Amino acid sequence: MTPQLPVLAIKGLRKNFGDLQVLGGIDLTVERGEVVGLIGASGSGKSTLLRCINRLETPSDGAIFLGGEMVGGLGPNLSRRLRDQRRQMAMVFQNFNLWPHRTALENVIEGPVVVQKVPRNTAIARGRAMLRKVGLADREAYYPSQLSGGQQQRVAIARALALEPTLLLFDEPTSALDPELVGEVLRVMTDLAAEGRTMIVVTHEMAFAHEVCTKVVYLENGLVRDAGPPGHIFSTANTATAQFLARYLGQKTSDTPGMTL
Amino acid sequence: MNYEWNFAALARFRGLFLQALGTTISLSIAVIITGMALGLLLTMIRRSSIPVLPWVAVGFIEVVRAVPPLVLLVWIYYCMPILLGFGLSNYHTTVLSLSLYSAAFYSEIFRAGAQSIDRGLVEAGLSVGMNRVHILGRIVGPLAFQRVLPPFVSQCILVIKNTSLGGYIAVQDLLYQGQRVTNEIFRPLEVLTTVALIYIALIVPLSVFANIHEKAYRKRYGL
Numbered sequence: 001m002t003p004q005l006p007v008l009a010i011k012g013l014r015k016n017f018g019d020l021q022v023l024g025g026i027d028l029t030v031e032r033g034e035v036v037g038l039i040g041a042s043g044s045g046k047s048t049l050l051r052c053i054n055r056l057e058t059p060s061d062g063a064i065f066l067g068g069e070m071v072g073g074l075g076p077n078l079s080r081r082l083r084d085q086r087r088q089m090a091m092v093f094q095n096f097n098l099w100p101h102r103t104a105l106e107n108v109i110e111g112p113v114v115v116q117k118v119p120r121n122t123a124i125a126r127g128r129a130m131l132r133k134v135g136l137a138d139r140e141a142y143y144p145s146q147l148s149g150g151q152q153q154r155v156a157i158a159r160a161l162a163l164e165p166t167l168l169l170f171d172e173p174t175s176a177l178d179p180e181l182v183g184e185v186l187r188v189m190t191d192l193a194a195e196g197r198t199m200i201v202v203t204h205e206m207a208f209a210h211e212v213c214t215k216v217v218y219l220e221n222g223l224v225r226d227a228g229p230p231g232h233i234f235s236t237a238n239t240a241t242a243q244f245l246a247r248y249l250g251q252k253t254s255d256t257p258g259m260t261l
Numbered sequence: 262m263n264y265e266w267n268f269a270a271l272a273r274f275r276g277l278f279l280q281a282l283g284t285t286i287s288l289s290i291a292v293i294i295t296g297m298a299l300g301l302l303l304t305m306i307r308r309s310s311i312p313v314l315p316w317v318a319v320g321f322i323e324v325v326r327a328v329p330p331l332v333l334l335v336w337i338y339y340c341m342p343i344l345l346g347f348g349l350s351n352y353h354t355t356v357l358s359l360s361l362y363s364a365a366f367y368s369e370i371f372r373a374g375a376q377s378i379d380r381g382l383v384e385a386g387l388s389v390g391m392n393r394v395h396i397l398g399r400i401v402g403p404l405a406f407q408r409v410l411p412p413f414v415s416q417c418i419l420v421i422k423n424t425s426l427g428g429y430i431a432v433q434d435l436l437y438q439g440q441r442v443t444n445e446i447f448r449p450l451e452v453l454t455t456v457a458l459i460y461i462a463l464i465v466p467l468s469v470f471a472n473i474h475e476k477a478y479r480k481r482y483g484l
Contacts, residue, residue: 056384079392087390097385100482101403111389114399143482156385163389 005068006031007167007198008053008089013062015048015222022048024222025062030167030200030215035193037213037230038202041244045222046202047094050171053200054089055082067166087115090160094172096152098144104131104155105140108162116163123162130158134188150181154188161192168192170201186212206248210234218244268451274442281438282459288355288424288434293417295360300367307372318368325365331426334358338430355427363420370412374405407478414471418464435459 008030015023023045030036038046051057053064055072064071066089072082098107108127112118118126131137134154144152153173160168170189174182186208193199193212203209209216209230216233218226218241226233226240233241271278306318325333337358342348349357378401386396406413428437439456443449 054388056387083387083390083392086388089388091384091388093381093385093388095381097379097381099382099385099400099404101407110399111391114395115390145482159385159389 004032006065007034007067008200009065009068010049010053011063011065013049013052013064014060015045015052015057016060022222023052023059026222026224028217028224028227030198032198033196034198034215035213036200037209037216038200038219039204039206039209039216039233039244040219040225041248044219046219047171049219050091050169050200050202054086054091054169056091083115087111087163088165089167089169090163090165091169091171092153092156092160092173094175096144096149096156096176098152098156098159100144103141103143104136104147104158107144107155108159111159111163127158127162130161131155133161133191134158135184148181149177150184153177153185157185157188157192166198168197168199170199170203172202172204174203174205204248206234206245220244264450266451267448268455270446270448271442271451271455274438277438277442278435278455278459281433281435282463284352284432285421285424285434286463288352288359288427288432289417289421291356292359292363292420292424295356296363296420297367299360299364300371303364303368304371304375307368308375322365322368325361328362330359330362330423331429333362334426334429337361351427351430351432354430355424355432359420359423359426362423363416366416366419367413370409370416371405373412374409375401377408378404407475410471410475410478414467418467421464422460 006029008028010026010028013023013026014021026045026049028036038049040046048057052059053071058072063073066085069085071085072078098104099110102110105124105127108130109118109120109123112123112126113120128137128140131140134157136151136154136158139147139151139155144155147155157173173189174185177185182205186205189199189201189208190212201208201213211230213230215227216230217224218233226238232238234245236242303318303322307315307322309315328336334355338348338351338354341354348354382400382404383396386400391399424434425436427434428440431437435456439452443452446452
């Protein structure tokens with residue numbers, strides 16, 4: 001076996017909004033099959049980091065490599081290459097962001113048909129398979145407004161999967177959901193992790209980070225304060241994260257009601 | 262109040278009114294299409310990141326909106342030959358000036374529509390690899406258009422009515438021909454009533470269509 005390039009490598013990533021430094025030099029490597037949980041307090045830069053990875057935000061400094069290729073790097077066909085790279089890092093948003101004028105299935109096949117020029121029938125077959133995977137085969141003709149939040153987020157996951165990405169990005173995928181709907185989304189994500197998919201998940205679901213992630217990254221003030229396997233991060237002996245976790249779990253006494261695996 | 266209405270006197274001008282109606286309709290269609298296209302262009306220029314150009318678009322919109330349409334029409338009619346060395350026919354001068362005038366309003370309507378679209382829906386498009394044209398044509402455009410349909414239809418109605426200004430430079434539209442008929446038979450009340458009824462018959466179905474469409478749209482997408 002030749003050594004594989006990491007799926008994603010981030011080097012010295014910085015991001016400022018005006019005078020405000022949000023990310024102060026992040027280094028992070030994601031190997032194939034890893035499920036990386038990004039945790040940290042609000043304002044620690046988790047979401048900005050995720051948005052910089054697929055360039056919904058333009059980094060102020062540093063570089064990101066997707067499969068060894070620089071994201072949004074120099075050279076000809078820059079914008080086309082960036083679009084293709086974005087497609088490879090499919091994103092699931094906090095607020096689902098499903099297109100309201102498209103049915104569930106149409107949302108899922110839009111990317112393959114319009115961007116990848118997959119023949120419509122092939123895309124429909126693929127889209128149906130993805131909807132089945134997230135347990136919504138019977139909802140393909142529904143418009144987003146006719147679906148619950150949890151169902152909408154599962155359609156959004158199916159939409160991301162239909163792009164056949166090498167990396168899945170989740171930006172607080174359960175934060176906008178009612179507590180009783182969190183579980184169904186986390187279950188789908190757990191299945192994806194079990195399939196060996198490479199994922200980066202910005203999350204406040206500590207049980208998910210603990211049980212599903214293979215690596216947890218704790219951000220504080222735009223810097224990686226600590227990173228490692230969940231056992232290391234969630235160990236009570238870890239002084240870097242202990243305070244955050246104590247404060248976090250203290251607020252949320254009944255930690256993650258939806259999380260029943 | 263014992264005015265004796267006599268609509269029968271108009272009967273022999275039926276052909277003339279029909280022709281005038283044709284002119285009004287063709288003027289309206291030409292102005293709506295050109296005005297919309299220009300309005301869309303203005304909106305895109307205004308939202309582009311090219312330096313200076315957005316200000317040119319804003320300046321154009323502000324100036325054109327501030328001038329009464331009749332002034333714009335007559336000004337272009339007389340000044341274009343002086344400034345550019347060539348003029349257009351009366352009909353095309355009307356199309357041009359009313360298109361410029363309505364473009365400013367269409368542009369504002371389109372801009373409001375585009376601004377009302379949740380940024381997240383655009384980001385979702387970017388995240389699946391769409392380019393700007395896809396995002397405009399498949400997400401922002403359709404959603405924004407549905408949202409601005411009522412003011413859009415109002416603007417189209419204004420265009421239809423504003424075509425009557427063409428009569429000022431002798432374009433033979435409904436109102437102009439009506440005035441000629443009046444001069445012939447001295448029955449201004451009957452003529453104006455007829456002209457008004459024709460405009461109503463032209464415009465009311467549009468409003469009804471817009472209402473039906475809006476309801477159907479809300480129902481379809483469960484909004």
